[in-house]
Amino acid sequence: KTDFKIAVLAGDGIGPEVVNESIKILDAIAEAFHYKFEFKQALVGAEAIFQTGNPLPDETLAICKESDAVLFGAIGDPSFDNNPDAKVRPEQGLLKLRKELGLFANIRPLKTYSSLIEKSPLKKEIIDGTDIQIFRELVSGIYFGEKFTDEEAGYAYDICKYNRDEITPIVHMAFQEAQKRRKKLTLIDKANVLDTSRLWRKVCKEIAAEYPDVELDFMFVDNAAMQLILNPKQFDVIVTENMFGDIISDEASVIGGSIGLLPSASIGNDNAMFEPIHGSYPQAKGKGIANPIASILSTAMMLDYLKLDHAAEKLRESVEHAIENKYVTIDLNAEQPYSTSEVGSFIVDYI
Amino acid sequence: KTDFKIAVLAGDGIGPEVVNESIKILDAIAEAFHYKFEFKQALVGAEAIFQTGNPLPDETLAICKESDAVLFGAIGDPSFDNNPDAKVRPEQGLLKLRKELGLFANIRPLKTYSSLIEKSPLKKEIIDGTDIQIFRELVSGIYFGEKFTDEEAGYAYDICKYNRDEITPIVHMAFQEAQKRRKKLTLIDKANVLDTSRLWRKVCKEIAAEYPDVELDFMFVDNAAMQLILNPKQFDVIVTENMFGDIISDEASVIGGSIGLLPSASIGNDNAMFEPIHGSYPQAKGKGIANPIASILSTAMMLDYLKLDHAAEKLRESVEHAIENKYVTIDLNAEQPYSTSEVGSFIVDYI
Ligand SMILES: CC(C)[C@H](C(=O)O)[C@@H](O)C(=O)O
Ligand SMILES: CC(C)[C@H](C(=O)O)[C@@H](O)C(=O)O
Numbered sequence: 001k002t003d004f005k006i007a008v009l010a011g012d013g014i015g016p017e018v019v020n021e022s023i024k025i026l027d028a029i030a031e032a033f034h035y036k037f038e039f040k041q042a043l044v045g046a047e048a049i050f051q052t053g054n055p056l057p058d059e060t061l062a063i064c065k066e067s068d069a070v071l072f073g074a075i076g077d078p079s080f081d082n083n084p085d086a087k088v089r090p091e092q093g094l095l096k097l098r099k100e101l102g103l104f105a106n107i108r109p110l111k112t113y114s115s116l117i118e119k120s121p122l123k124k125e126i127i128d129g130t131d132i133q134i135f136r137e138l139v140s141g142i143y144f145g146e147k148f149t150d151e152e153a154g155y156a157y158d159i160c161k162y163n164r165d166e167i168t169p170i171v172h173m174a175f176q177e178a179q180k181r182r183k184k185l186t187l188i189d190k191a192n193v194l195d196t197s198r199l200w201r202k203v204c205k206e207i208a209a210e211y212p213d214v215e216l217d218f219m220f221v222d223n224a225a226m227q228l229i230l231n232p233k234q235f236d237v238i239v240t241e242n243m244f245g246d247i248i249s250d251e252a253s254v255i256g257g258s259i260g261l262l263p264s265a266s267i268g269n270d271n272a273m274f275e276p277i278h279g280s281y282p283q284a285k286g287k288g289i290a291n292p293i294a295s296i297l298s299t300a301m302m303l304d305y306l307k308l309d310h311a312a313e314k315l316r317e318s319v320e321h322a323i324e325n326k327y328v329t330i331d332l333n334a335e336q337p338y339s340t341s342e343v344g345s346f347i348v349d350y351i
Numbered sequence: 352k353t354d355f356k357i358a359v360l361a362g363d364g365i366g367p368e369v370v371n372e373s374i375k376i377l378d379a380i381a382e383a384f385h386y387k388f389e390f391k392q393a394l395v396g397a398e399a400i401f402q403t404g405n406p407l408p409d410e411t412l413a414i415c416k417e418s419d420a421v422l423f424g425a426i427g428d429p430s431f432d433n434n435p436d437a438k439v440r441p442e443q444g445l446l447k448l449r450k451e452l453g454l455f456a457n458i459r460p461l462k463t464y465s466s467l468i469e470k471s472p473l474k475k476e477i478i479d480g481t482d483i484q485i486f487r488e489l490v491s492g493i494y495f496g497e498k499f500t501d502e503e504a505g506y507a508y509d510i511c512k513y514n515r516d517e518i519t520p521i522v523h524m525a526f527q528e529a530q531k532r533r534k535k536l537t538l539i540d541k542a543n544v545l546d547t548s549r550l551w552r553k554v555c556k557e558i559a560a561e562y563p564d565v566e567l568d569f570m571f572v573d574n575a576a577m578q579l580i581l582n583p584k585q586f587d588v589i590v591t592e593n594m595f596g597d598i599i600s601d602e603a604s605v606i607g608g609s610i611g612l613l614p615s616a617s618i619g620n621d622n623a624m625f626e627p628i629h630g631s632y633p634q635a636k637g638k639g640i641a642n643p644i645a646s647i648l649s650t651a652m653m654l655d656y657l658k659l660d661h662a663a664e665k666l667r668e669s670v671e672h673a674i675e676n677k678y679v680t681i682d683l684n685a686e687q688p689y690s691t692s693e694v695g696s697f698i699v700d701y702i
Contacts, residue, residue, distance in 0.1 A: 160493065
């Protein structure tokens with residue numbers, strides 16, 4: 001297959017700017033490797049609320065479902081964050097999209113770049129050589145369990161629930177990834193307190209029998225929050241439930257010192273979405289200073305997913321070339337910063 | 352009041368060793384300041400399970416309830432951690448104790464010591480001057496909500512619930528603490544996803560009206576997990592729900608680089624308990640290498656609580672004297688380490 005339909009959900013804030021660079025690059029890749037990418041733009045997030053009242057219009061969902069992959073920018077807008085009474089919020093669009101597309105595994109690779117290592121808040125000897133792959137369950141748990149608020153009585157609850165079928169597929173994925181790497185898988189949970197965590201532990205142990213070459217260990221989430229900072233190199237592949245994954249993966253994103261570089265993939269059985277982990281960063285919108293590399297590396301993960309291995313390799317090589325030559329945005333090079341589109345064009349030229 | 356009943360729950364692992372130093376020091380304080388401390392030892396944790404089958408025997412609970420304060424060591428034993436089928440666990444004793452004593456606020460002060468700053472995994476310029484006070488809600492939320500597992504169906508849930516009355520007292524406490532400090536309070540929550548978090552936000556905003564001199568702000572827990580490492584100095588007082596508090600406070604404990612120094616207080620309306628934040632550290636048990644300072648500083652928090660301000664001040668001064676003179680255990684001074692009891696005796700002598 002050489003023809004691909006790509007849904008483009010640029011979203012809010014700096015989303016459109018960074019996604020734009022990914023499109024430029026995909027065009028260059030199409031030319032270099034004789035592929036065809038057909039892009040379909042669609043609304044999501046605050047932008048979609050402003051234009052249609054709905055953070056995830058039906059049309060957007062339909063476009064995503066018909067596509068081979070979704071390129072996602074970012075969502076979020078301060079006008080909603082500061083308004084507790086807003087009934088419709090950009091985040092709802094993202095959560096619904098994950099659920100509707102069945103994107104059960106959010107994958108975040110984390111590694112340090114030696115040329116950027118001094119950017120980290122952590123000491124060099126702690127982080128040098130860190131290479132972690134986090135698998136976060138994305139469509140169940142407390143995010144999607146029943147919620148309830150009784151305003152009068154001043155009472156609220158959120159239910160965290162999991163069943164075996166929600167745990168099994170991502171655990172297999174994580175084991176398979178560990179097999180390709182350093183053969184260590186860590187389940188992060190709170191099995192000393194939560195029933196759902198004990199179920200995760202049980203399912204992981206059963207599945208472990210199918211991957212005898214992978215060492216499985218368990219870590220309580222509070223301890224993991226310490227260990228990620230004290231000694232991140234101890235981790236290879238991490239798997240965890242939705243809420244712990246949200247916290248732990250954002251925490252881990254500080255290790256490399258440059259959140260503007262970190263990509264993610266959200267994978268389901270029939271759909272997949274690729275998204276930089278930085279948010280909409282509204283303060284930077286329209287200034288041409290947003291780092292496009294997280295979006296570009298998310299695009300490389302998309303090429304992996306589409307099995308365009310050579311193109312993915314070429315793209316990663318180009319990005320490393322840009323980073324090594326300090327052809328990067330102001331967050332990584334304050335002395336001689338390049339703009340969002342200059343960085344994108346540099347990578348295009350290299351390809 | 353000059354006579355106090357202190358329940359001593361030494362617990363497991365290094366618990367007894369470190370608590371022993373606290374008792375030595377309280378004896379010295381009693382002599383110096385003409386107070387009387389009457390100690391009652393009681394069983395808790397794995398030790399209590401081994402001896403009575405119950406991680407929190409009724410007698411222990413009764414002793415705690417009759418006391419002016421509880422000195423707690425640590426609980427936990429590897430024989431339980433590695434046995435998923437154990438029906439009775441040390442942690443249950445601790446959770447029940449918190450609930451029965453109504454210890455709704457777990458308070459953890461975090462600051463850096465300039466003589467130890469190079470021990471931190473974080474860079475000096477990031478952490479120097481950090482001074483944070485974390486208030487974690489301790490007797491509600493997902494820890495104590497209904498739990499359920501259907502083994503057959505392979506299904507489990509945990510309910511996170513809060514009502515106004517469970518949120519209000521700790522929020523007042525946190526505001527009052529902020530008033531005495533830099534007048535900034537940060538609520539950490541996940542209000543973009545959870546109903547319980549929205550209730551926390553609402554209650555905090557209402558209560559804020561009573562503390563107009565304190566600036567209240569809100570931070571999502573995933574962002575907070577990043578910000579604590581990127582820029583810990585931005586925080587003054589933090590308040591948060593039980594599970595987020597467990598994760599965030601352990602994460603924050605790495606900042607100073609020496610978890611062996613960090614104390615905590617768990618406060619209720621009629622009872623209070625003081626406990627080092629390090630765990631039972633079974634590998635170090637009986638070796639005389641455990642750092643007693645976390646337990647000793649927890650004892651200083653107990654003196655605050657008992658309103659023995661001069662004694663508390665003297666004790667903190669003694670601890671700083673020991674740290675400055677590197678009269679500390681091997682975790683902080685590998686070249687010329689002192690034993691657990693040598694450190695305790697040094698502080699006793701200073702008092
Ligand atoms: C925006 C928010 C709902 C979302 C989440 O919590 O999943 C975000 O933090 C993320 O990690 O993608
Ligand atoms: C032992 C465990 C149940 C406990 C908790 O999660 O509260 C511990 O981690 C703590 O923070 O005191």
